[in-house]
Amino acid sequence: MDRAIRIHQNLLARSHLTVVQLHQVHLELARDFIAAGLYDRAEQLLRDLSDESPDLNATAQRHLLEVFEAQREWSEAVVTAENLIALSLSEDPLAAGHGQSVHQLRCHYLCEQAETAITAQDSSSARQYYHDALRDNGNDLRARMGLANASLLEGSSKEALGHFEVIMASGRTCTPELLDLLSRICADQAGEGAYSAVLQRYYEQQPAPLLALTLAAELEAEKDRAAADHFLRLTLADNPSVAVAAALLLSGLPEENDQPERRILEQLTQNKQGYACDHCGFTGQSRHWRCPGCRHWDSIHYLGAVPQDAHV
Numbered sequence: 001m002d003r004a005i006r007i008h009q010n011l012l013a014r015s016h017l018t019v020v021q022l023h024q025v026h027l028e029l030a031r032d033f034i035a036a037g038l039y040d041r042a043e044q045l046l047r048d049l050s051d052e053s054p055d056l057n058a059t060a061q062r063h064l065l066e067v068f069e070a071q072r073e074w075s076e077a078v079v080t081a082e083n084l085i086a087l088s089l090s091e092d093p094l095a096a097g098h099g100q101s102v103h104q105l106r107c108h109y110l111c112e113q114a115e116t117a118i119t120a121q122d123s124s125s126a127r128q129y130y131h132d133a134l135r136d137n138g139n140d141l142r143a144r145m146g147l148a149n150a151s152l153l154e155g156s157s158k159e160a161l162g163h164f165e166v167i168m169a170s171g172r173t174c175t176p177e178l179l180d181l182l183s184r185i186c187a188d189q190a191g192e193g194a195y196s197a198v199l200q201r202y203y204e205q206q207p208a209p210l211l212a213l214t215l216a217a218e219l220e221a222e223k224d225r226a227a228a229d230h231f232l233r234l235t236l237a238d239n240p241s242v243a244v245a246a247a248l249l250l251s252g253l254p255e256e257n258d259q260p261e262r263r264i265l266e267q268l269t270q271n272k273q274g275y276a277c278d279h280c281g282f283t284g285q286s287r288h289w290r291c292p293g294c295r296h297w298d299s300i301h302y303l304g305a306v307p308q309d310a311h312v
Ligand SMILES: [Zn+2]
Pocket: 277, 278, 279, 280, 281, 282, 291, 292, 293, 294, 295, 296, 299
């Protein structure tokens, strides 16, 4: 890295460079500084480039986003994302589209600010950031989950449920953390808002094994095991699933059975596969809004209870 910086600095010392070449070397030097973690120096170079070179303006501002992301300077990142969106509308249609959409990035930067506000128990500021985050995509999962949490903080479970209904309708895959949020929203609700009633509606929209098993557990708690098994058996006809079949077999085992098959069936019904990044393949047991492997935003998705190829 030192060598790369030295080479680019030596290039700058040559007097015969054209303005375009000079800007190009500045850009390379800024990239070196980012790679070396010298963010202040990178930021200054990139800001100058953005002002001086119409051709490299969008590229320089995309790199500025990297600088702000690395330093978690979210308000600066929002301003730069807004500049890029404006640029894409006026002069450079590509300004919004190098790498991830800048609209999506802006949304996550605002969600980061909102989460800081939530941590400080400032639900009112969080709410403003989240609403702003929904400007370009009203279905955004992170912002909707955040608004549901902010509503819960303010004691309004009914409003929280409204945000959750948007998530349900958006078609995003149901995950354990979404079910955790839903159970908190429904904790003190009855009728249409009761946990089992919402789970039923959710399952009708998205017949996933995770939802079937969670709803069955609720049915068992409310009624009995037979009601839960009856529901699971009905679901298998239209939505075959190894996890659901395993739950039924497990239910049929005598209580005293502690043979190896019990352990295997239990594993098949549990959330063992975790999450994986669509972009780089990183895997983990929890959702990250930004992939620790490739730094992409919202590219990590839930894999389900059992390997996909085990579904019949
Ligand atoms: Zn990744």
